[in-house]
Amino acid sequence: MRLTDARPGELLALRSMPADAGAEGQVRSLGLLPGVALRLVRRAPFRGPLLLEVEGRVIALGWKIASGLEVSPLPAPGMEAG
Amino acid sequence: MRIALVGQPNCGKSTLFNQVAGYKAHTGNFPGTTVVYTESKVRLQGDVVDVVDLPGTYTLAGTNPAERVTLRYLASTDVDVIINVLDATHLSQGLDMTLELLELQRPMVLAVNLLDEADRLGLRIDGSRLQRELGVPVLPLVASKGRGVRTLFNAAFQAARNPQPITRPRYGRDVEDALAGLADALRGTPTPLHPEATALKLLEGDNELAAETARAAPALAPLAARAQRDLAERRGQPARWVVWGERHGLAGNLEHLVVTQGERRSSWRDRLDDVLLHPVAGSLALALILIAFFQAVYATGNAIEPPLLALFQTWTSRLHASLAGKALLDSLVIGLLQGVAGGAAIVMPYLIPFLLGLGFLEDVGYLPRLAFLMDALMHRLGLHGKSVVPFILGYGCSVPAVMSTRILENRRDRFLAAALSTLIPCSARLVVVFGLVAAYVGPWAAAAIYVLNLFMIALTGRVLSGMMREESPGLIIEIPPYRLPAARSVLAKAWYRVREFMVEAWPALIIGSLVLALLTFFGLTRWLDLLVRPLTWVLGLPAATGVPLAFGILRKELSLVMLGQALGTLEFDLALTQAQMITFAVFVVFYIPCLATLVVLRRELGWRAMGSVAAVATVVALVVALAVRGGLLLVGI
Numbered sequence: 088m089r090l091t092d093a094r095p096g097e098l099l100a101l102r103s104m105p106a107d108a109g110a111e112g113q114v115r116s117l118g119l120l121p122g123v124a125l126r127l128v129r130r131a132p133f134r135g136p137l138l139l140e141v142e143g144r145v146i147a148l149g150w151k152i153a154s155g156l157e158v159s160p161l162p163a164p165g166m167e168a169g
Numbered sequence: 170m171r172i173a174l175v176g177q178p179n180c181g182k183s184t185l186f187n188q189v190a191g192y193k194a195h196t197g198n199f200p201g202t203t204v205v206y207t208e209s210k211v212r213l214q215g216d217v218v219d220v221v222d223l224p225g226t227y228t229l230a231g232t233n234p235a236e237r238v239t240l241r242y243l244a245s246t247d248v249d250v251i252i253n254v255l256d257a258t259h260l261s262q263g264l265d266m267t268l269e270l271l272e273l274q275r276p277m278v279l280a281v282n283l284l285d286e287a288d289r290l291g292l293r294i295d296g297s298r299l300q301r302e303l304g305v306p307v308l309p310l311v312a313s314k315g316r317g318v319r320t321l322f323n324a325a326f327q328a329a330r331n332p333q334p335i336t337r338p339r340y341g342r343d344v345e346d347a348l349a350g351l352a353d354a355l356r357g358t359p360t361p362l363h364p365e366a367t368a369l370k371l372l373e374g375d376n377e378l379a380a381e382t383a384r385a386a387p388a389l390a391p392l393a394a395r396a397q398r399d400l401a402e403r404r405g406q407p408a409r410w411v412v413w414g415e416r417h418g419l420a421g422n423l424e425h426l427v428v429t430q431g432e433r434r435s436s437w438r439d440r441l442d443d444v445l446l447h448p449v450a451g452s453l454a455l456a457l458i459l460i461a462f463f464q465a466v467y468a469t470g471n472a473i474e475p476p477l478l479a480l481f482q483t484w485t486s487r488l489h490a491s492l493a494g495k496a497l498l499d500s501l502v503i504g505l506l507q508g509v510a511g512g513a514a515i516v517m518p519y520l521i522p523f524l525l526g527l528g529f530l531e532d533v534g535y536l537p538r539l540a541f542l543m544d545a546l547m548h549r550l551g552l553h554g555k556s557v558v559p560f561i562l563g564y565g566c567s568v569p570a571v572m573s574t575r576i577l578e579n580r581r582d583r584f585l586a587a588a589l590s591t592l593i594p595c596s597a598r599l600v601v602v603f604g605l606v607a608a609y610v611g612p613w614a615a616a617a618i619y620v621l622n623l624f625m626i627a628l629t630g631r632v633l634s635g636m637m638r639e640e641s642p643g644l645i646i647e648i649p650p651y652r653l654p655a656a657r658s659v660l661a662k663a664w665y666r667v668r669e670f671m672v673e674a675w676p677a678l679i680i681g682s683l684v685l686a687l688l689t690f691f692g693l694t695r696w697l698d699l700l701v702r703p704l705t706w707v708l709g710l711p712a713a714t715g716v717p718l719a720f721g722i723l724r725k726e727l728s729l730v731m732l733g734q735a736l737g738t739l740e741f742d743l744a745l746t747q748a749q750m751i752t753f754a755v756f757v758v759f760y761i762p763c764l765a766t767l768v769v770l771r772r773e774l775g776w777r778a779m780g781s782v783a784a785v786a787t788v789v790a791l792v793v794a795l796a797v798r799g800g801l802l803l804v805g806i
Contacts, residue, residue, distance in 0.1 A: 104410070109232060112231075113233075115230070115232075117262075118262050132545070133545045134548075142261060142421075145650075147647075150548075
């Protein structure tokens with residue numbers, strides 16, 4: 088699914104990078120790489136930016152970039168044991 | 170000896186720099202770029218060394234000019250030792266870049282900063298373990314309180330004096346094989362970086378570096394392309410993703426080895442964003458913060474401006490008296506003094522508190538949050554959240570507003586933000602709106618001009634961004650944790666910016682003032698009125714308003730004073746109708762930015778962009794002023 092379809096609080100794994108080379112570099116420099124786990128913290132209304140937590144760092148991504156990123160849900164921590 | 174400070178944004182690198190740098194520190198651009206560095210001479214162990222604060226970058230991948238310039242600079246012999254500053258609270262991200270720096274195989278020292286914050290988060294960092302793993306000195310630092318600064322610089326000094334061999338990080342077998350092949354092919358070719366580092370950058374697809382090495386060794390390009398293809402086939406993802414992923418993994422492993430998580434003390438900082446980034450409460454807080462900010466700036470400016478102006482006035486009259494009989498000299502000296510006074514008494518009283526407040530908001534970490542809150546709105550102008558900063562600065566002075574467009578990633582965004590922020594009425598234009606319209610027509614009319622201005626900026630933004638098809642990727646920004654700013658850092662930042670204004674814009678202000686004095690002396694102003702007459706006629710203004718309008722380009726804050734001189738009275742309602750006052754003010758608000766702004770526009774974006782901004786502003790000013798004149802006629806004002 089797309090990052091913009093995720094719900095706040097959801098734990099996700101990143102599956103793709105932005106198609107635009109410049110944006111890919113910027114996103115990567117903030118620690119977003121394919122396979123990295125992230126949490127959607129909140130989203131601003133009116134197609135505003137999304138707030139993500141990636142390895143302890145908080146990142147804001149504009150709607151356009153976020154809508155181009157593929158993610159898959161990860162099990163919430165604590166559920167893995169069962 | 171030259172020591173370079175390198176680190177990611179918000180790691181406290183500049184705070185460290187400001188702890189050691191004197192007031193004589195100077196900022197400069199790397200040749201041919203807008204990438205800015207700050208440099209200062211520092212006394213160290215009886216020697217004078219140069220300390221350079223490089224722009225904060227997250228990586229050295231060359232995705233933006235700052236990264237490219239930093240990479241080249243660090244690899245060059247200009248730098249004797251690198252101090253890599255790390256944020257202890259985000260160690261693995263910082264180590265990601267540390268590994269890239271190690272690849273350069275240059276003398277280096279690691280400073281683990283923000284240890285106080287890490288302590289609050291319950292993080293324990295084993296520095297000696299990190300030192301063993303990386304093979305370079307690792308030192309603790311709390312830059313904001315000056316703790317560990319001296320020891321750090323002494324260690325850097327030692328590392329530069331006795332360079333120790335540096336081992337670069339090792340990647341997976343297939344990556345290493347590819348690297349070995351490329352490094353072999355590079356043997357004998359002069360490379361800008363260490364051959365192994367160059368090979369790695371080629372594998373990562375650094376296009377600029379690839380083009381450069383291809384010129385020296387044409388056989389290399391197909392080899393690099395094949396190595397990338399092979400690696401991509403084997404791993405099922407682009408070669409650059411493989412390298413980034415491996416490096417990131419190495420950094421993560423290092424963090425696991427050296428960081429232990431203790432008990433986390435929860436603090437106000439953790440909950441603040443629930444309010445400040447909330448769609449409703451956050452916007453309300455934003456409005457309150459900005460109102461308080463501008464109130465404070467105007468209150469300070471208002472308190473300082475009149476006595477300073479009065480002081481300059483006494484000097485002017487004294488000089489005037491002592492120069493009686495020497496008319497030309499008198500005009501020139503008074504013109505010069507007025508130019509100095511314009512900067513000292515009219516701009517500085519607002520600019521200094523403005524920059525101090527801005528530096529505070531910056532160091533607290535509020536500006537990225539502002540960008541987050543404003544992103545959706547700024548998208549309607551064809552921009553993204555980060556460009557809200559030049560807009561806010563624009564209400565103070567267009568000069569720092571244009572300078573601040575440097576924070577935007579691409580040229581299109583920079584041009585658009587610069588063009589739109591110069592349409593925002595700066596404090597000099599505020600004088601005209603308040604002194605003319607609010608005073609003689611009413612505060613509601615002044616408020617209406619501000620609303621009209623916002624509307625026109627939105628409209629111009631839409632039209633311009635529609636004309637510039639190329640799209641920006643949008644907002645990509647880190648939201649750093651809230652921090653209590655160090656006074657020294659806020660002061661230093663304000664000082665650098667004030668000095669920039671003094672060097673770049675103030676001379677233009679003084680020259681403009683001198684030109685004005687000469688034109689008046691030789692009685693050329695009447696001709697100017699005639700020259701500008703088509704414009705004043707169309708706008709329904711008296712011919713005498715030509716000079717203040719034309720000279721508003723040189724000195725916007727003087728428009729009102731000059732209007733008084735031109736009309737022969739400061740009781741504006743005797744010479745102008747209400748409609749004329751409104752039309753005049755509207756035109757002044759929108760048209761060509763002042764000379765100082767034009768100078769900065771040219772320096773930041775080039776001649777063509779400067780011309781385009783001036784043209785856009787003039788067209789908008791004319792259209793709006795005509796529309797306002799027509800509208801006022803219709804409603805019978």
